[in-house]
Amino acid sequence: MKLKPLSTALLLASLCVSGSAWAQQQSMRLAHGLNDKHPVHLAMVRFAELAKQKSNGEIDIKVFPNGTLGGERETLEQVQNGVLELTKASASPLETFAPEYKVFNLPFVFRSKEHFFKVLDGQVGESILAASKSRGFIGLTFYDSGSRSFYAKKPINTPDDLKGLKIRVQQSPTTIKMVQALGAAPTPMAWGEVYPALQSGVVDGAENNITALTTGRHGEVSKFYSMTEHQMVPDVLVISSAKWDSLKKPQQDALRQAAHESFVYQRGLWAEAEKTEAVAAEKLGVKISMPNKQAFIDKVKPMLDEERKNARVSGLLDQINAVR
Numbered sequence: 001m002k003l004k005p006l007s008t009a010l011l012l013a014s015l016c017v018s019g020s021a022w023a024q025q026q027s028m029r030l031a032h033g034l035n036d037k038h039p040v041h042l043a044m045v046r047f048a049e050l051a052k053q054k055s056n057g058e059i060d061i062k063v064f065p066n067g068t069l070g071g072e073r074e075t076l077e078q079v080q081n082g083v084l085e086l087t088k089a090s091a092s093p094l095e096t097f098a099p100e101y102k103v104f105n106l107p108f109v110f111r112s113k114e115h116f117f118k119v120l121d122g123q124v125g126e127s128i129l130a131a132s133k134s135r136g137f138i139g140l141t142f143y144d145s146g147s148r149s150f151y152a153k154k155p156i157n158t159p160d161d162l163k164g165l166k167i168r169v170q171q172s173p174t175t176i177k178m179v180q181a182l183g184a185a186p187t188p189m190a191w192g193e194v195y196p197a198l199q200s201g202v203v204d205g206a207e208n209n210i211t212a213l214t215t216g217r218h219g220e221v222s223k224f225y226s227m228t229e230h231q232m233v234p235d236v237l238v239i240s241s242a243k244w245d246s247l248k249k250p251q252q253d254a255l256r257q258a259a260h261e262s263f264v265y266q267r268g269l270w271a272e273a274e275k276t277e278a279v280a281a282e283k284l285g286v287k288i289s290m291p292n293k294q295a296f297i298d299k300v301k302p303m304l305d306e307e308r309k310n311a312r313v314s315g316l317l318d319q320i321n322a323v324r
Contacts, residue, residue: 025057025058025059025060026055026058026059026060026247026251027060027062028059028060028061028062028085028086028243029061029062029064029069029084029085029086030044030047030048030061030062030063030064030085030086030087030088030237031063031064031068031069031070031075031078031084031086031087032044032063032064032065032067032072032075032087032088033065033066033067033070033071033072033075033191034065034066034088035065035066035215036065036066038065038215039143039144039266039269039270039273040088040143040145040235040266040270041063041065042266042269043143043262043263043265043266043269044063044088044237044262045063046261046262046265046266047061047141047237047258047259047261047262048061048062048063050257050258050261050262051254051255051258051259053258054253054254054257054258055250055251055254055255058251058254059251059254059255061085061086069084071190071191071192072087072088072089072090072093072191073093073190075087075089076089076137076238079136079137079238079239079240080135080136080137080240081136082136082240082242082243084240085239085240085243086140086237086238086239086240086243087237087238088143088235088236088237088238089235089236089238090145090170090233090235090236091104091105091142091233091234091235091236092104092105092170092171092172092175092233093170093171093172094132094236095172095173095174096171096172096173097132097135097137098128098131098132098135099131099310099312099313100127100128100131100312100316101128101131101132102174102307102313103128103313103316103317103320104231104232104233104234105172105174105175105178105231105233106174106178106231106304106307106313106317107178107230107231107296107297107300107303107304108230108293108296108297108300109231109232109317109320110232110320113147113232115323116232117144117267118323118324119320119323120142120234120263121260122323123319124316124319124320124323125142128316129141129142129236132238133241134241135241136240136241136242137238137239137240137241138238138239138241138244139236139237139238140237140238140239140255140256140259141236141237141256141259141260141262141263142234142235142236142237142263143234143235143236143237143263143266143270144234144235144263144266144267144270145209145233145234145235145270146209146210146211146232146270146274147209147227147229147230147231147232148207148208148209148229148230148231148232148233149207149208149209149210149225149226149227149228149229149230150162150167150205150206150207150225150226150228150230151205151206151207151208151212151213151218151219151222151224151225151226151286152165152167152204152205152206152222152224153204153205153221153222153223153224154224155224155226155287155289156205156224156226156228156291157226157289157291157292158291158292158295159182159183159295159296159299160183162179162182162183162184163183163184164183164184164185165184165185165204165205166184166185166187166202166203166204166205167179167184167185167186167187167203167204167205167206167207168187168188168189168194168197168198168203168205168206168207169186169187169188169189169206169207170188171188174307175207175231176188177303178230178231178300178303179207181299181300181302181303182296182299182300183299187202187203189203191216194206194212194216194218195216195217195218195220195221198218198221198222199220199221205222206218206222207228207230207231209274210225210274210277210278210281210288211273211274211277213225213277213280213281213284213286214277214280214281214284215277219281219284219285219286220284222286223285223286223287224286224287224289225281225286225287225288225289226289226291227288227289227290227291228291228293228296229293230293230296230300237259237262239255
């Protein structure tokens with residue numbers, strides 16, 4: 001009889017501990033539109049694993065690829081509204097939410113891939129990731145999405161080759177200006193619409209990284225890829241501001257650390273994927289050329305001079321240029 005109160009006390013204590021652990025656990029969903037073989041998807045799976053490890057099991061993230069919860073615009077709206085916790089978005093359209101993202105849409109901003117990574121890993125990268133908090137989401141990390149170049153049914157080796165062409169672009173005001181400055185007609189269009197548009201001639205070409213030729217099958221209809229490398233536009237892993245604010249500091253730290261480590265992991269995956277996809281594109285009959293970039297740089301200089309009239313953009317560009 002004397003053991004009964006002790007047993008009851010132990011049971012209550014056990015329930016309190018398990019209840020406390022249950023209350024601390026954060027279940028989250030990360031939805032995106034990429035396929036489950038894509039390097040960025042694999043990096044986000046790694047992110048989920050690392051987040052669980054670094055939070056001692058308190059954070060449990062389930063990843064939903066292939067657009068199962070909506071396309072990029074839909075999932076980003078869900079994150080903004082706090083309906084979805086995490087998603088992946090291209091930095092290009094994010095300039096409509098935070099002007100700091102504009103620098104990724106400006107042409108020829110980064111001197112090399114090494115310069116690009118140093119900027120993303122430093123204070124400039126951190127300030128850009130934090131810039132959209134008042135718009136309902138913040139960035140946790142960037143993911144490499146390669147360099148963007150032009151491809152079409154004819155070679156594009158000089159700006160003159162773009163004259164009169166209808167070029168598909170993302171919904172980015174700055175990219176639209178860039179394509180106009182180069183003499184082409186920019187045509188904003190969702191990713192899923194690009195293949196049939198290229199096939200039917202609604203657009204004459206597009207601009208994207210080399211994997212668009214293979215994973216997007218654009219190389220079946222566009223046989224010339226010109227390595228202008230006019231932009232380096234990363235993907236961004238974002239989390240709902242409301243969800244972020246609900247987390248304890250150690251949980252926030254675990255997410256940030258996991259996100260950055262997944263970015264480092266993804267760089268290697270992307271570098272290998274680019275080599276593989278370049279070979280696959282050539283097997284599709286795509287001819288890859290290396291045009292003289294200086295002619296393109298000279299053509300967009302007036303546009304860049306105009307953009308520098310914005311003090312915020314000019315300041316960010318100066319900080320980027322100063323990174324060695």
